[in-house]
Amino acid sequence: MREPDKHQQIIEAAVRIFARNGYYNSRVSDIAKEAGIASGTIYLYFKTKDDILVTLFREKMAEFVATVRKAIAAEPDAVAKLRRLIALHFEILEEHPEMAEVVQVELRQGQKFFRGASANEVSGYFNLISSVLEEGIAAGVFRNDLPIKTVRKVLFGAMDQMATSWVLGKRGYRLSDTADAVADIFLKGLAAKP
Amino acid sequence: MREPDKHQQIIEAAVRIFARNGYYNSRVSDIAKEAGIASGTIYLYFKTKDDILVTLFREKMAEFVATVRKAIAAEPDAVAKLRRLIALHFEILEEHPEMAEVVQVELRQGQKFFRGASANEVSGYFNLISSVLEEGIAAGVFRNDLPIKTVRKVLFGAMDQMATSWVLGKRGYRLSDTADAVADIFLKGLAAKP
Amino acid sequence: MREPDKHQQIIEAAVRIFARNGYYNSRVSDIAKEAGIASGTIYLYFKTKDDILVTLFREKMAEFVATVRKAIAAEPDAVAKLRRLIALHFEILEEHPEMAEVVQVELRQGQKFFRGASANEVSGYFNLISSVLEEGIAAGVFRNDLPIKTVRKVLFGAMDQMATSWVLGKRGYRLSDTADAVADIFLKGLAAKP
Amino acid sequence: MREPDKHQQIIEAAVRIFARNGYYNSRVSDIAKEAGIASGTIYLYFKTKDDILVTLFREKMAEFVATVRKAIAAEPDAVAKLRRLIALHFEILEEHPEMAEVVQVELRQGQKFFRGASANEVSGYFNLISSVLEEGIAAGVFRNDLPIKTVRKVLFGAMDQMATSWVLGKRGYRLSDTADAVADIFLKGLAAKP
């Protein structure tokens, strides 16, 4: 094995190719060309084309969750943690726009991800959000009647849609600039103060 | 010509088939079989396989928006309208679970929808949400510093993710039961009252 | 039978359509549209698409041969007959350019014509040419060592190629203007007089 | 890669298949089977089915013209060159009867050949004929009032029709045996000597 990192090379090439054309409109040979290897070589590292996507997602998601988890641990309280999580969610996607393209679009091939092989990694992120919420409730900074499972879905969906809009809008602005506004919506709600 | 509305027949069959397998894993002949017609007949009503998906989405989305628009018009104020919009969003998907499957999953084929032929229909829904927000701000029931474009994305994303989770969770509970909780999050925010 | 001449109507429409696109690139429904009838109606008059082409060719060829036969009968001698035959061959195609397109191109679908159902009509034309040659030899105006079967093929091929070039050249000149030159080549040969 | 020249292998297989059934009645898979390869392999060497036919014709025609050009260069005068050209035209087709079948029949799909991609190769042959005629006129052995463009079409058409008749007549005699008779018709004309 001359190239120690051919696995990674393929994953990175696949991200770019999938980002460009979507999974179903990408050919294995495109990935190979992008990675600078022969198409047969792909099959020494991945079982099928599907396997590339699932692996790609699993690895990237795990990395994503680990980064966020580590970053928010340093924050002093739940509110700060929530703000940091939202900001980081946007910053990471912003720094990896091709990854964002893939995740935001292909993520929704439900069967393949949430229901499938990557369920664990996705759950990891949901659990991370839950832990922040629970910490806030315990500390009395969040309402104690919050339905945590609903809130975390709502928050995730909100961030996800912000990212999707940004991706589909050809990334014509800085996504992370919207982080505070999003956080405010969640922390303060829409209603005017009485 | 026994069947009066073969166009609709095909759309409904396509919804079921796409919901079952996803667009790329569905064959035109599957749709034909589901619709009880010959595969060639499809091409008397639609130009390509793609055309089926786009038309399906456009028609269903237009219908969806029209229904919601009409329903919230009857509500007395912006808060009630927002609650009704969220509730109806969930109820409609709940009543049409196969449509929900398709929309939640295939919707994200960016190029095809948000960016593409269905952009108008999607915008229609976003605009509807905007109008409620604006009404609420004007009436002083919503904060007047709300960034409307962000709020509507966040709200849409929240509802969308609730629906996606419900779909991916095999619809093991009543989605519409969560409407109030979602509305509360937006109206009241997470923060505990001081 | 309201339309007594629907058979002819279809033939004429087919000539135009085949001339435009060639046989294999023409659809039966195109012919129907051109003829102003429904496509199903075609099958009340012709057994198959192939049958249209064969019938078309047979009828047109028979008509062609009859016209030429009658015209040359009026000529006084073999040389005049030969000149008239060549001129008429060109004039008829010139007056029916669409027919020319079809004949010059589709004629060569060997199996279907020379070898097939239309062999008799084609032979009729060859025989007509032979009779002129024989008359000329008998009258001593043509060389008596002429290999008649070869000459008639050569003459037919010459006229055919003149027509084909004219058709392929988009008919940018008058084909019949070349008749004398062609006749001269055959009557006088290429060789300079000693 | 066992076979060194798969391109040529496919061309030769296509010649046989097209000769047997004609272009439109031949399937790509037939060619593949005849060539002893998988049908997908065809597409590694040719862009489309059409491309096979066009390439086949272009290559064969170029080869044909080159052979004739070289052979007649060795002849001492225009008359000898003309006789050699006619003889060779027939001999080459006789040696490649399947190629003859294809050329004689498919050649006439006007749009594809004379008007299309192979126009250059066909022109090459016409120009070769022209050069012989011009040489003969310059040397005073051909009439100096010959309309060269007409003569070359007439000559080509004559040879072409001789070949077509031979092909359609199932090649029941030696085509090249007729070369002298054809040459005599052109050189001496039909008219009896006064």
Next chain:
DNA sequence: TATGAATGAGCCTTCATTCAT
């Protein structure tokens, strides 16, 4: 007779995967 919607067999082409080198 006439219609034209419906049929479904057929075919070109793509591309994930294999395997001899």
Next chain:
DNA sequence: GATGAATGAAGGCTCATTCAT
């Protein structure tokens, strides 16, 4: 391990033909 030529199954789409009205 690496290659990339070869494979061949699969599927979107066309269109000659049929048949209920």
